[in-house]
Amino acid sequence: MLDNRGVWVYVEQNEGVIEGVSLELLGAGRKLADKLEVPLAGILLGDNVRELAEEIIFYGADEVYVVESPVLKQYRTESYMKGVILLAEKYKPEIFLYGATPNGKDVASAVATDLSTGLTADTTMLDVEVEKRLLEASRPAFGGNIMATILCKKHRPQMATVRPKVMKALERDTARTGRVIEESLEIREEDMRTKVLEIVKDVTKKSLADAHIIVCGGKGMGDERNFGLIHELAGLLGAGVGGTRDVVEAGWLSHDHQIGQTGETVTPKIYFAIGISGAIQHLVGMKNSEIIIAINKDPNAPIFGVSTYGIVGDALEVLPILIKQFKEAFHEKGGEVTHA
Incomplete structure (x- = not known):
């Protein structure tokens, strides 16, 4: 042996x-x-x-x-x-x-x-x-x-x-x-005991793994209504929307949006981690992203240990400001980005 x-x-x-x-x-x-x-x-x-x-x-x-x-x-x-x-x-x-x-x-x-x-x-x-x-x-x-x-x-x-x-x-x-x-x-x-009768390709579903930008939210968003801010920012940036396991288990997102050990592993160019503490289970699914931008009110949150840029603050206060600034910037340039 x-x-x-x-x-x-x-x-x-x-x-x-x-x-x-x-x-x-x-x-x-x-x-x-x-x-x-x-x-x-x-x-x-x-x-x-x-x-x-x-x-x-x-x-x-x-x-x-x-x-x-x-x-x-x-x-x-x-x-x-x-x-x-x-x-x-x-x-x-x-x-x-x-x-x-x-x-x-x-x-x-x-x-x-x-x-x-x-x-x-x-x-x-x-x-x-x-x-x-x-x-x-x-x-x-x-x-x-x-x-x-x-x-x-x-x-x-x-x-x-x-x-x-x-x-x-x-x-x-x-x-x-x-x-x-x-x-x-x-x-x-x-x-052979099995036969392949037909192969049907799913052409409607786009994997998060293919997204260039991902906006991911955690339970720090508070509730499903507040999670709408994640969708709004993602829509502005042409980004994919992701969530932690807690978010998926709460029913705010379907499982195909879950990022982490029991979900997708992603390596986008830009990853927004919003209201996410940074449990190991989540980090293994996104830590190799090129740029990680974290927003969390806990300055000692593990997510800051892997982030490129960090904002210490309440996501519910920071996100509306960030969204407003992106809208103004895109308005000046006459359009929106749509990379994802």
């Missing part, structure tokens, strides 16, 4: 396009592999996807294991699990990372069960204890009040799903070279 070597990243692709979280994980995996002095490998499954192997190498991988089959054209738990297990049992990695996407979490849990190993879900920080070769996977616990570091001492591979937007991809390096290993999956369509 402890002879396992190598860091692996499950590279998720959708219709021939690599998911951003997979590129982020290649960056994180590169650091772990360098510390352990082992190769970094990308694991690629699909139908006619081999041409993506070069791109995976450009983003940090030394090796790419490719499994191609018509039964892998669309994601299904059974076929993808069998493809990953085929590779894991043959080549025996010591660390295996997956994006915490719906498909990534699904296949990771199935693989962990089959290989009788542990899986840390929704990880936000990764490191490795080199001497013992232990993956240190950290995530908020107990409602976001503490950070827990989880170890898998007795089983291999050590596995974790990692939230999108918390790691950073390496710069694409077209000078990098690597090795591509191809394996065959001996499974036919008629052997």
Whole structure:
């Protein structure tokens, strides 16, 4: 068991396009592999996807294991699990990372069960204890009040799903070279227990993760009526509207607007944190934003520890002034901004 070597990243692709979280994980995996002095490998499954192997190498991988089959054209738990297990049992990695996407979490849990190993879900920080070769996977616990570091001492591979937007991809390096290993999956369509009848894309829903500006409010806004100020500011700026878990649980916003460990992870250019104290559960979902502007009446609120600019004051007093100033500025320029 402890002879396992190598860091692996499950590279998720959708219709021939690599998911951003997979590129982020290649960056994180590169650091772990360098510390352990082992190769970094990308694991690629699909139908006619081999041409993506070069791109995976450009983003940090030394090796790419490719499994191609018509039964892998669309994601299904059974076929993808069998493809990953085929590779894991043959080549025996010591660390295996997956994006915490719906498909990534699904296949990771199935693989962990089959290989009788542990899986840390929704990880936000990764490191490795080199001497013992232990993956240190950290995530908020107990409602976001503490950070827990989880170890898998007795089983291999050590596995974790990692939230999108918390790691950073390496710069694409077209000078990098690597090795591509191809394996065959001996499974036919008629052997599959599930069939994909139709794929319906949701074209109406825009993810907060794509917004350039986000205005996020917390329980410091007092009530749902006051939360209307958040919507007003967001409307002026062409921004997305976000909320903390407390706001969503109070029914002021739907869950798809929740930012934090149990909601979206975002990295906008500008993030307004208004009436938000800054619990760990929320910070992990927005701390990598380029500019963070915090408004809170408590000068010791944790949110100020990650903010670029801070205003100590009652949000219900500060926001109307801020909205008025934006309106005047846009009126002078003859329009509004609409980046999000």
